[in-house]
Amino acid sequence: MPRNWRNIGRLLSFKDKLVVASLLLISGLALLIWLATFYLNLTKPVAKFGGEYVEGAVGQPFYVNPLLSQTSEADSDLTQLIYSGLFKYDNSGSAVVDLAESYAVSQDQREYTVNLRKNAFWQDGKAITSDDIFFTFNILQDPAYKSPLRQSWQGVDVKVVDNYTVIFILKNPYVGFLENLTVGILPKHIWENIAPEKFALADYNLHPIGSGPFMFVDFQKDSQGSILTYHLKAFKDFYTGSPYISNFTFNFYPDDDALIAAYNKKEVMGMSSIAPEKVTAIKNVKSTDIHELIIPRYFSVFLNQTKSLVLADDNVRAALNLSVDRKEIIEKVLHGKGDALSSPFFPQMKSYDRQAQVSKDLDRANKILEDNGWKKEAGSDIRKKNGTALEFELVTTDWPELSQTTDLLAKQWQKIGVKLNVKILAMSDLQQNYIRTREYDSLLFGQAITFNPDLYSFWHSSQKRDPGLNLSLFDNSDADKILEGVRQQPDESKRIEAFKSFQEILAKEAPAIFLYGPYYLYPTSTAVHGMTIQNINAPASRFIDVNKWYVKTRRVFK
Numbered sequence: 001m002p003r004n005w006r007n008i009g010r011l012l013s014f015k016d017k018l019v020v021a022s023l024l025l026i027s028g029l030a031l032l033i034w035l036a037t038f039y040l041n042l043t044k045p046v047a048k049f050g051g052e053y054v055e056g057a058v059g060q061p062f063y064v065n066p067l068l069s070q071t072s073e074a075d076s077d078l079t080q081l082i083y084s085g086l087f088k089y090d091n092s093g094s095a096v097v098d099l100a101e102s103y104a105v106s107q108d109q110r111e112y113t114v115n116l117r118k119n120a121f122w123q124d125g126k127a128i129t130s131d132d133i134f135f136t137f138n139i140l141q142d143p144a145y146k147s148p149l150r151q152s153w154q155g156v157d158v159k160v161v162d163n164y165t166v167i168f169i170l171k172n173p174y175v176g177f178l179e180n181l182t183v184g185i186l187p188k189h190i191w192e193n194i195a196p197e198k199f200a201l202a203d204y205n206l207h208p209i210g211s212g213p214f215m216f217v218d219f220q221k222d223s224q225g226s227i228l229t230y231h232l233k234a235f236k237d238f239y240t241g242s243p244y245i246s247n248f249t250f251n252f253y254p255d256d257d258a259l260i261a262a263y264n265k266k267e268v269m270g271m272s273s274i275a276p277e278k279v280t281a282i283k284n285v286k287s288t289d290i291h292e293l294i295i296p297r298y299f300s301v302f303l304n305q306t307k308s309l310v311l312a313d314d315n316v317r318a319a320l321n322l323s324v325d326r327k328e329i330i331e332k333v334l335h336g337k338g339d340a341l342s343s344p345f346f347p348q349m350k351s352y353d354r355q356a357q358v359s360k361d362l363d364r365a366n367k368i369l370e371d372n373g374w375k376k377e378a379g380s381d382i383r384k385k386n387g388t389a390l391e392f393e394l395v396t397t398d399w400p401e402l403s404q405t406t407d408l409l410a411k412q413w414q415k416i417g418v419k420l421n422v423k424i425l426a427m428s429d430l431q432q433n434y435i436r437t438r439e440y441d442s443l444l445f446g447q448a449i450t451f452n453p454d455l456y457s458f459w460h461s462s463q464k465r466d467p468g469l470n471l472s473l474f475d476n477s478d479a480d481k482i483l484e485g486v487r488q489q490p491d492e493s494k495r496i497e498a499f500k501s502f503q504e505i506l507a508k509e510a511p512a513i514f515l516y517g518p519y520y521l522y523p524t525s526t527a528v529h530g531m532t533i534q535n536i537n538a539p540a541s542r543f544i545d546v547n548k549w550y551v552k553t554r555r556v557f558k
Helices: 003-011 014-042 073-082 130-141 196-201 256-264 276-281 314-322 326-333 362-371 400-414 427-435 477-486 492-509 539-543
Strands: 043-048 052-058 087-089 095-097 100-105 111-116 156-162 165-170 214-221 227-234 247-253 288-293 297-303 338-340 383-385 391-397 419-425 442-448 512-518 520-525 552-557
Touching: 052 073, 052 256, 073 214, 073 227, 073 247, 073 539, 095 100, 111 130, 130 156, 130 165, 247 256, 256 276, 276 520, 297 314, 297 400, 314 362, 314 512, 326 338, 326 400, 326 512, 391 400, 391 427, 400 419, 400 442, 419 427, 427 442, 477 492, 520 539
Parallel strands: 052 247, 391 419, 391 442
Antiparallel strands: 043 552, 087 095, 100 111, 111 165, 156 165, 214 227, 227 247, 288 520, 297 442, 297 512, 338 512
8 A cells, every 4th residue: 555545544533434434435336226227227037947937736646638628627727838729829819820830721721731840840849740630639539538628529531641741621610629628638659548548547648748848757645646737847948949947846735715814925936816805815915016917718697598487588588688787786796807798799899889788777777678568566575467476596616706796697687576596506507407407597607718619519509408508598590600601711701790789688688687708817926927818718828828927037138
């Protein structure tokens, strides 16, 4: 140190030295902050490979197999990550190529020629070829394998042209056929020697080999044999590139409360779904992103006019429709997390008709009933006509959301002189003794469609009886013609116009009181980035862009 600096040091008191040291420290920190700010302004964070994501879910996996997974969300989630199909859904819910590289449709709309990627491999290293495609859809159509998807594949032939080209030949044109091709493909060399009667029992249902972005590693069970954790890792040779996240783990819990407790303890970074009323149970709100995904599931009161004379009255159905306060139901039951609906069509669909929407109008509802002979007698709040009380029964299942909805409906309809008798049932009882037999006046229930809806099985008159899904037993020849026509109409603009006409028929006939479509609430840690999905056709579709998710970042210059 130079002598003059030493002399200065001798001249300074301890207090002065402390002040100087503090100033130097502050100056140093300020410089570091300035440099850090300068660096941050010049750079931006980008995805980095590595890290782990842990998802929490309720339930248990049994069939991680694309031909058997449809009845379990746990199975469907894992299948979405491990397997891939010829097509997949994009962020808007439309079918786009996946294992398929390209495709062509014949002029008569009956032949779909699909060309496969040549860079797609199974997770054991073998190439994916047309033989795998032919094998998968052959066993899917075989009743001995008992796939829930079999019904949607009747009347379809599969023909192999070469190693990378397959032709699907339809008995009748069907514009929604690409959605059928989103089912995951099975590796022939793994499954071909497994007999149909052993298909559901094979070890590969829990030790799968697929072609998706993540591959199976192992799982752990508890002493009772229940799976606690299920481990996956990134498939490095995935055809669109290795996922950013290296390890993907599922933790399974017995119920929603246990799942939320695990999330609050940071055992998991995301929850497969959460009911709106449970959102307030999340403690670490600031570090949580709750993704409000649109899923085309609607809940309605299906009116059985063949069972109830009261509901067979057009004016009664019109009044019921006008007196429902959908906004109140959404606020009180869904805590605002849903869309009000007046038909099976959602605002996010191209076919949605704003003109066909029904708004609450109690005065008009009461006037319709009054003008058509439904009168209130002295001392009674219930209307009658020719001695018949304006009364009917509504059945539903014991889900809290639906029980709350029935309470509100009873109060809302009481305002127009209707007495609603509610019967709450276990799901098994409801399905077996009411839905299958159609033994109900009215039914509060939900139906799941897609963003490119095919409503034939839900509203065509041929589907009035089980296993059809026409729960209102709706029978309208004009509606039938529309539903038959849109299935074969390749022109999207004509399909949109046809569906708007169908909505006008529903608004006029009121075979059901459409209520709401709840959002799919998907909480994840703010440490998870890269999610772009908005519209999902099924819960497992939230993983469609999972290969782009990341939990690690690095900074690069802008």
